[in-house]
Amino acid sequence: MLEDKNLDLTPISAYGEFGLIKHLTENFSFKNTSTEISIGDDAAVINPENQKVVLTTDILAEGVHFNLGYVPLKHLGYKAVVVNLSDIAAMNAKPTQILVAIAASNRFPVEALEEIYAGISLACKHYNVDLVGGDTTSSTSGLIINITAVGLEVSEKIVTRSGAKVNDLLVVTGDLGGAYMGLQILEREHSVFLANPNMQPEMEGYDYILERQLKPEARTDIKKNLEELDIKPTSMIDISDGLSSETLHLSDQSKVGFRIYEEKVPMDSLTISTAEELNLNPIMCALSGGEDYELLFTISPNDFEKIKNHPDFTVIGHAVDLDQGNFLVARGSNELIALNAQGWDAFLNRGK
C-alpha cells in the first residue's frame, strides 16, 4: 500500500486530531489571493473578489470507488482532488480552494495518510488550488475521502447544464473510454496477482489507459481555450459516468434531445485495441465507461467555424427536439440506438 515498504510505521493515535492535521498540512502553501484564512481556525475564510462561489463535494469510498490492491495512495489523493476540480471546470469556473475530510481505520498508519496528502499536495500545485480546510478521523473500517472544492467566476461566465438549444452542436474534449479500459487491465492483472502472487503483472504497452484511470486530469485548461476562441458553451457537464449518462443529464435539464454519431466519438487507438483484446465493444466503453473527466458541452451552430479544427475539441452530434429522444447513430448503418443511463454507478458497481 505504501510506496516505501521499509518505513517504521506510526499509528494515527500517536498524534491527536489537531496534531495530525497540522502535521499533514504544514507544507502546503497558498497561491490564491482569495484565500484569507485556512486550516487552523474554526472555518476557512474566502474572499470571492466580486465573483460567484461555485461549490461541489464528492465522496470516495474504499471498495466502491477504489481498490488499494492496485491504486497507490498518492494517486488516490491526486484523483480525489481531480474529480472535484472537474466539477468546477464543468461550471466554467476557476477552482481556487479545497477542503479535505478523511476517515481511516487503524489499518492505516500516519505514513499512509502522508502518501494521500502528498497526492493532494501535488494536485494543489498542479491546479493552483489552496487546501483551506481539513478533518481527519478514525473509522471502524476502510478509507473514505471526501473533498469539497470551491471555484470562483463572474455570473456571466458560469455555464450550467440547462442552456442547450435545438440545433446546438454537442462537443467533447479529449478522448473517451480510456479510463474504463485502464480499470479493466488493472483488475485483470490484480486477479492474476491474487491467484498467484509470484506472477509479474503485464502492464507494458498499456501506459496511456492506465494513466487515464490512475492519474486522470481535470480539464481546467478548457476554460481558457474557449475564451481564446470567443466561445461560451450553452450548457456543460463533466464526463464522470460515461458519455451516455452525461448526455442524458444535459437533455433532462436543457429540455432537448441529442443525436451522437458513433463515428465521431473520439477514442484513442490503445483504448480501441484493448477493448477488442478483451472482447468489449469500444463505443460501449466510451458511452458507459466513465471516469474520463473530459468535458461535454453544447455550442451555438454559429460557433462551428471557430472550433472545427481545434485539436482539443470534437463535435460529436447535435441537439434535437426533446420529443425526438436521445440516440446514438450507428457507424455505417445509421441505425438509431437509444442512449441509456447505465453509466458508472457507485450502487451498481459495488465492490469494484
Place this chain on the structure above:
Amino acid sequence: MLEDKNLDLTPISAYGEFGLIKHLTENFSFKNTSTEISIGDDAAVINPENQKVVLTTDILAEGVHFNLGYVPLKHLGYKAVVVNLSDIAAMNAKPTQILVAIAASNRFPVEALEEIYAGISLACKHYNVDLVGGDTTSSTSGLIINITAVGLEVSEKIVTRSGAKVNDLLVVTGDLGGAYMGLQILEREHSVFLANPNMQPEMEGYDYILERQLKPEARTDIKKNLEELDIKPTSMIDISDGLSSETLHLSDQSKVGFRIYEEKVPMDSLTISTAEELNLNPIMCALSGGEDYELLFTISPNDFEKIKNHPDFTVIGHAVDLDQGNFLVARGSNELIALNAQGWDAFLNRGK
C-alpha cells in the same frame, strides 16, 4: 435503527445514484437569496453578496462519533448539521448553505437515509440554511456523514481565534458538561440493554443532558445578541472538544495564557448531580467532556459592564501573558491546575 420498524425496506440499489439524491432532497426548499444554483448541476453556485465566504467541513463516522445502538438516525442527521453550523457561528458568520456527503453500507435501506435527511431538513429549517450539494454512495461497511457548511459575513465582523489580548475576559455561553453526561447515561443504559434486552432503559429525569447529547444546538443566536450589546469578541471558538482543549487553542493562536475560575464555570444542576451519581468530577466533564457546542470567546475588559448581567453569558476567566501558561484556579483553595488538551478526540475515543 428506524423509528417505524414495520416499513417495507427498500435497498439503496433500487435507486441509481442520481435518482437517490433527487428522491432524498426533493422536498428541500430555499430560503437564502445567496443560493443561486443548488443540487442538480455539476456544482452549486452561491452569490456572496459582497461578503466573505466562511467554509468548514466535519466528518462523522459510525462507531467513532456515534453509536446507532442509541442514536436515532433523524437526530444524527440533525446533529451532523449542527456541528458544522457551530463552526460557522464561531467565526461570527451567518450560516447559509450546506453540502452533504453520505457513504452507507448495504445494511442501510433507503428508509434509513430518509430518516437522516429528515433530520438534516429539520436543521436546515431551524437554522435557515439551504442544502445545495450532495453526494451519496455505498460503502463496504458502516455509515459516514460529511457535511460542509458555508457562512457569509463582512470582513469587519468575522472573529478568528487569534485576537485575544492580555486582560481580555474569557466568556462562555450556556452551560458545559451536559452533553458528556448525556453520553454517559446513554452508554450505561445501552450496556444494560446489551446484557439483557428485556430491561427497560432508565432515562427518566435525564432529559436535559440527553437532549444536550442527542440534539445539540449551534449558538447561531449569539451573533445577534452580541451585536445588540455592541460587543465584538476579540477571539472566538466553539466548544466541541471540551473547555480545556478550546482554551488552549485560543491561547496558542492568540499568544496569551488564560486563568479559568472553577467556581465560575457554568454547569446545569442535572449535569453536576449526574456526574456525582457516576463518581465523576463535574468540572472535569466541563473541561474535557466536549460536544456542548457552546461558544467560548474573549472580550475587551471595557465591555464587561455590557455583558455582566446577560443570561446567555458567563465570564469565567481572563487572559494573562503567554509565559504564565493556562490554568484552572480551583474552587476554595485557589490551587492552579494545568489545563491539558485531553478533550474529546476521535483517535483516542475510538469505538465510543
